[in-house]
Amino acid sequence: MLKILSSKEIHDLDRHTIEEEGIASIDLIERACKAFTLWFTNRYRPGKKIAVVCGFGNNGGDGLGIARLLSMEGYRVQVVVVSAGNPTSDFEINRNRLPAQISCAEWSDSNSETLFSDADILTDALLGSGLSRSMEGTLARVVSIMNETDAIKIAVDIPSGLLMDRPSEGVIFKAHRTVSFQLPKLAFFMPSNDSLVGEWSLVDIGLSATFLSNQSCQHFLVIESDISKLLIPRKRFSHKGTYGHALLIAGSSGMMGASVLSSKAALRAGVGLLSAHIPKSEKNILPIAVPEALTEYDDHETCFSGILSPEKYSAIGIGPGLGKKKETLQGLTQLLETYRKPIVLDADALNLLAENSHLLHLIPTGSVLTPHPKEFERLAGAWKDDFERLEKLRMLSAQLKSVVILKGAFTSIATPDGKIFFNPTGNPGMATGGSGDILTGILTAMLAQGYTSVDASLISVYIHGLAGDLAARELGMISLIASDIVNFVSKAFLQIKKEM
Secondary structure (H helix, E strand, O other): OEEOOOHHHHHHHHHHHHHHHOOOHHHHHHHHHHHHHHHHHOOOOEOEEEEEEEOOOHHHHHHHHHHHHHHHOOOEEEEEEOOOOOOOHHHHHHHHOOOOOOEEEEOOOOOOOOOOOOOOEEEEEOOOOOOOOOOOHHHHHHHHHHHHOOOEEEEEOOOOOOOOOOOOOOOOOOOOEEEEEOOOOHHHHOHHHHHHHOEEEEEOOOOOHHHHHHOOOOEEEOOHHHHHHHOOOOOOOOOHHHHOEEEEEOOOOOOHHHHHHHHHHHHHOOOOEEEEEEOHHHOOHHHHHOOOOEEEEOOOOOOOOOOOOHHHOOEEEEOOOOOOOHHHHHHHHHHHHHOOOOEEEOHHHHHHHHHOHHHHHHOOOOOEEOOOHHHHHHHHOOOOOHHHHHHHHHHHHHHHOOEEEEOOOOOEEEOOOOOEEEOOOOOHHHOOOOHHHHHHHHHHHHHHOOOOHHHHHHHHHHHHHHHHHHHHHHHOOOOOOHHHHHHOHHHHHHHHOOOO
């Protein structure tokens, strides 16, 4: 997992690296400049005019070093220096290193309209990650003008004006791309910041691995190698009983597609046996659509009303296409009162719980809840900003002693110990009916196979998103439907663990 540190912790990481290696801070800046330049030259060819806007701090020092290195690579580079505060010593060192062929202009109100008006690429090195308040005065005017240009806009480490780990206000640089040094910033994962950060990338600048391994942390970015390590290889003499017997309670009259999609996903996720509990009137659909699943029929004609002997199942998932009839509420209540293993709760199961909050205490410890933002709001209440939403997510997970998965871009996985994991896979094409039903199926299958609720959640969310990415790569985002995601689940597992 990649740790996501606070502004202070990143400052401490830089300082520890300098002390550990016995180098000067300007040497670490040079390392960052080289990493950015390599990223840049792999994407943009020489010939375009590059404007680099620098403040007086060390982020401005990064910008000056980047300008010098890009010039050495054959790019036409112009530097614009914004005088605000006192220049740092590292800024001055890199200003003195600028070669003569680089134009270096001081920003002023009189020349502000023309300084970088003809730039093809505008690089923001005005302010860095140490910012503690919104910009004012000259800096705010500069960023406002930068935002009005038609150039491709790239932020060095973090867009100027964006606070790392709390809500931001005022003028903020609107980057098309952000190149972050070593680690992502918490602000990158907030929906409200998407139009400011743009597409972000990480470049390795060799910060202290010792410091990182010893640093406690609450926020993490999941990476593919993490998922590969979590997956348990299959043994030669295993059999279907080895991989659990899962039950999916999904579908109602007119909503049987949810049962079909979640059942197919559970089977593709490797469960040994799958039973699907469906209304009596819909008994002809599932055996035809999913012949590999066992079917169990409810006493009610059109909806779920309860099951007998739930304890025989290794794991249960409930919610997709369920509806909210009073009989369904009674059945859900009965299930929560009698089944003590972890349950996957999705869709209408969550809506019923939100409307009947006195039932929340019945959720078995270690369960997994999978709300989308509106379902989460019904459970946790409204929030004033994305950071408060994240805290509400953390609190709900701790309260229920269960994993809560808040679906969306960079799906947030909260665990009862206060940690939050951000998932990098998935794409906007997955914003289609049935996508969440597939995640429920995968999660139920992983729990049935004996994975902990945390590991099952990390694996399932990553695989679900990766299947969507692989499908979008072949079919495009616009035409993507939920069935496509199911069809690529097996390829997602293959990419993660070839031998499986």
